[in-house]
Amino acid sequence: MFKFSIVAKPDLISKKCEEEVKSTLIANSWIYDENDPYYVIVIGGDGTILRAIHRYLDKIESIRLLGIHTGTLGFFTEYNCEDVNEALETLINKRYILEYRRMLEADVLTKDGKHMFYAINEMRLENIMRTQVIEVAIDGEHLETIRANGVCVSTPSGSTAYNKSLGGAVICPGIEVMQLCEVAGIHHNRYHSLGSPLIASDQQTFTFTSSDFRDISLVFDHVVANVDDVIQVDTRLSTRKVPFLRKKGFSFAQRLRNSFIND
Structure with missing residues (x-):
């Protein structure tokens, strides 16, 4: 049983994704807590990630950030909104890699x-x-x-x-x-x-x-x-350092191609 919060971009796609994430985790006995979360799920783009980091700056080393991309640039975010079920399964079963960014x-x-x-x-x-x-x-x-x-x-x-x-x-x-x-x-x-x-x-x-x-x-x-x-x-x-949850097997080269080259 873990505590979590969600920081979402204020658009219809992100809000719909937020509702799905929240209901699924609560159904798995997770607790929604904006003040003292262990996991922070960020739904949006890189700007939303920055907003989440500065919102939880005072406790940044003790939380875990997972990004779901619905914005314009998703270099920090790990999953697309179409992959939300995969993201939640990875999160619930702890099949992720921790990456720390200074x-x-x-x-x-x-x-x-x-x-x-x-x-x-x-x-x-x-x-x-x-x-x-x-x-x-x-x-x-x-x-x-x-x-x-x-x-x-x-x-x-x-x-x-x-x-x-x-x-x-x-x-x-x-x-x-x-x-x-x-x-x-x-x-x-x-x-x-x-x-x-x-x-x-x-x-x-x-x-x-x-x-x-x-x-x-x-x-x-x-x-x-x-x-x-x-x-x-x-x-x-x-x-x-900021702790990010990363998908196994998703390389830095893939991230660069997806964000800037799109070939």
Whole structure:
């Protein structure tokens, strides 16, 4: 007897799938508990997965996430809505594999003190109002001065998300690294930075500072942090991990083909 909750995309297909999942599990003596679940079944796309992770962030290591795809992109989700019976059978009989994905963590120093934030995909510093000048350091040593709309630091999980649209590399899960990309960088004979993605180990820290972070947006996955007067942001791979339930025999190559190539 297990406790479970459901986070579903608010559309008719997802809601219908939600009703089927809920009724089936309750018929098998499972308990629906939104406050303290062991299993969290996510019905939707990758955006719904992100919403579920941040909803249960305070207890993320003690839950198990299973994704059922009804959205536009299902890189995190394991089953399609047509496979809901297979997904439930796998869940009830525990015929799954656990896969842990590491999160990013960021120490954000402001005039009010330090604030900690987490992301499974990426952390972004972005300024949509003007060109943002950002000083970048690795482990306290200055690397470069970036002039751009901002920067994006992603995990291997996030390498197929916003990072990919910036020209970053797709990184296989299990490789414990993070990746830094510029967002709309400016490069000419006066201003020039590395201008390519930079991959750092899980032992390293990126530090971002600026003489003027005015109008900056600090974004963790889909969540815009409510902080003002940012002084410094230190970003690294966290020891916190998100546990996903995976289908046996479903490879990373299959996941890439299904999501991006569709051949």
